[in-house]
Amino acid sequence: MTSVNPAQKSFRVCVVGSGYVGLTTGACLAFLGHRITCIDQNTCKIEAMKRGETGIFEPGLDKLLRLAAGNIAFTTSGETDLEQADVVILAVGTPSLPDGRVELSQVREAADKIGKHLTGDRYQVVAVKSTVPAGTGIIVKDLLRKASGRKGSTSFAVASNPEFLREGSAVQDMLYPDRIVIGVEERAAAETLAALYRPVLDQEFVPPPFCPRPGGYGFPALITSDITTAEMIKYAANAFLVTKIGFINEIAGLCDHTGADVTAVARAIGLDHRIGQHFLRAGIGWGGSCFGKDTAALLNMGSEFACDLPVLRGAVEVNRRQRLRAVEKLQHALKGVRGCTIGLLGLAFKPNTDDLRDAPALDIARRLLSMGARVKAYDPVTMNNCRTLYPDLEIEYAEDVISLAEGCDALVLVTEWEEFTHLPLASMAAVMNRRVLVDGRNALDPPEVQKEGFVYLGFGRGTGEKFEGDILVQREHK
Ligand code: UGA
Numbered sequence: 378m379t380s381v382n383p384a385q386k387s388f389r390v391c392v393v394g395s396g397y398v399g400l401t402t403g404a405c406l407a408f409l410g411h412r413i414t415c416i417d418q419n420t421c422k423i424e425a426m427k428r429g430e431t432g433i434f435e436p437g438l439d440k441l442l443r444l445a446a447g448n449i450a451f452t453t454s455g456e457t458d459l460e461q462a463d464v465v466i467l468a469v470g471t472p473s474l475p476d477g478r479v480e481l482s483q484v485r486e487a488a489d490k491i492g493k494h495l496t497g498d499r500y501q502v503v504a505v506k507s508t509v510p511a512g513t514g515i516i517v518k519d520l521l522r523k524a525s526g527r528k529g530s531t532s533f534a535v536a537s538n539p540e541f542l543r544e545g546s547a548v549q550d551m552l553y554p555d556r557i558v559i560g561v562e563e564r565a566a567a568e569t570l571a572a573l574y575r576p577v578l579d580q581e582f583v584p585p586p587f588c589p590r591p592g593g594y595g596f597p598a599l600i601t602s603d604i605t606t607a608e609m610i611k612y613a614a615n616a617f618l619v620t621k622i623g624f625i626n627e628i629a630g631l632c633d634h635t636g637a638d639v640t641a642v643a644r645a646i647g648l649d650h651r652i653g654q655h656f657l658r659a660g661i662g663w664g665g666s667c668f669g670k671d672t673a674a675l676l677n678m679g680s681e682f683a684c685d686l687p688v689l690r691g692a693v694e695v696n697r698r699q700r701l702r703a704v705e706k707l708q709h710a711l712k713g714v715r716g717c718t719i720g721l722l723g724l725a726f727k728p729n730t731d732d733l734r735d736a737p738a739l740d741i742a743r744r745l746l747s748m749g750a751r752v753k754a755y756d757p758v759t760m761n762n763c764r765t766l767y768p769d770l771e772i773e774y775a776e777d778v779i780s781l782a783e784g785c786d787a788l789v790l791v792t793e794w795e796e797f798t799h800l801p802l803a804s805m806a807a808v809m810n811r812r813v814l815v816d817g818r819n820a821l822d823p824p825e826v827q828k829e830g831f832v833y834l835g836f837g838r839g840t841g842e843k844f845e846g847d848i849l850v851q852r853e854h855k
Pocket of ligand 1: 508540541542543544545615618622655656657658659660661662663664665666667668671726727
């Protein structure tokens with residue numbers, strides 16, 4: 378069976394699983410001119426998507442879906458579409474089991490369904506985009522082969538095509554990625570997927586008005602490898618980001634003792650190209666649905682092979698401690714939190730998302746409540762989610778930052794939403810009981826906060842002393 382015609386521009390693609398990865402992938406590929414069918418077994422989700430509702434807070438995604446409406450369909454079945462697809466993208470959930478192992482039942486079910494509709498009369502590529510442990514692609518191939526009822530697998534190929542989408546900027550990451558990774562067993566599959574991503578690889582599309590091409594952006598790298606290596610690349614990328622954050626938080630802890638300013642340390646070390654500026658922001662640490670799950674999976678993979686991963690283990694442990702550090706800072710500043718009112722600025726695990734999975738805010742709130750504090754919170758997007766998902770969490774929800782501050786002894790900036798970077802501090806201070814501000818994201822300017830009478834507590838921000846001729850500010854090269 379021959380591969381795709383290199384001149385082919387438009388592919389028939391089925392995306393199985395319509396979570397934020399599946400839906401973003403489907404919407405972007407449809408926008409780029411491919412004909413997409415999104416398949417999901419959740420009828421409510423599919424009906425909502427047919428009405429143009431994404432069901433998730435992902436900037437630009439709804440607009441992209443409207444632009445690409447003629448190229449994308451949604452269904453709970455999709456048998457015929459699977460039979461006619463050139464490429465099937467598997468993007469179902471891979472949640473964690475309590476011991477950190479990855480739950481692959483959705484992958485297995487999807488592979489079974491897809492396999493039954495691999496007709497054998499055309500070359501089809503099944504690309505696994507879900508994050509799966511090294512070696513899963515081979516299992517998927519076997520499942521597809523069994524379900525298709527064929528002994529060989531000459532008419533289809535399995536590939537690993539991991540995603541590197543950040544919640545909150547998933548559309549941007551899909552259209553302007555740093556790299557596209559394709560793990561295959563045969564060249565024809567790599568050629569098919571490279572042709573599918575050609576518009577992104579060559580940047581031959583007119584950017585949507587709401588997601589312009591970033592200034593200075595060139596072309597993404599294309600990495601092809603074997604399947605297991607591609608699977609490992611995904612885990613290693615997240616593990617490295619986690620390690621970077623863990624490292625800078627460890628240094629921030631030391632800066633708290635020595636009086637050095639970690640934001641200047643991070644800026645200065647990040648100017649070394651070997652280190653880089655990103656993911657060096659100290660604070661209460663990472664949350665979200667990916668880092669916790671993927672690090673647990675990697676540590677589990679390590680223990681399966683009796684291969685210790687002490688660096689990663691340490692980074693995860695540092696992150697667990699950072700959340701408690703916020704509470705310790707409050708205890709210290711307020712001389713105990715029992716009976717105090719604490720206001721949380723933000724609940725989401727990061728800005729531009731309504732996602733509360735593994736959000737530091739939840740741990741901080743639980744800890745404070747268990748210590749006898751009263752907890753209030755304000756988040757511009759995710760308060761209703763929090764009310765619905767955690768009805769037992771005794772948080773009092775405020776309507777805005779002023780009503781949040783009312784009667785508070787301290788505030789904790791948990792999520793660096795844009796609106797929190799220019800807070801009406803004077804008005805907030807006026808309605809507070811005591812004025813302590815723990816900046817869990819090192820997002821505020823200490824002198825600005827202190828000017829309004831607050832005790833400012835960042836993470837490793839030193840004494841806050843300024844000196845003239847600060848080389849970091851005045852002599853930065855691009
Ligand atoms: C992460 C990766 O960045 C994506 O590349 C990957 O595709 C995705 O996981 C996934 O596996 O699906 P995401 O979880 O959406 O994306 O969020 P990030 O932007 O990476 O942030 C994760 C957490 O790290 C947030 O809580 C953020 O506040 C925290 N963070 C980030 C820091 O504490 N310090 C930093 O310097 C940077």
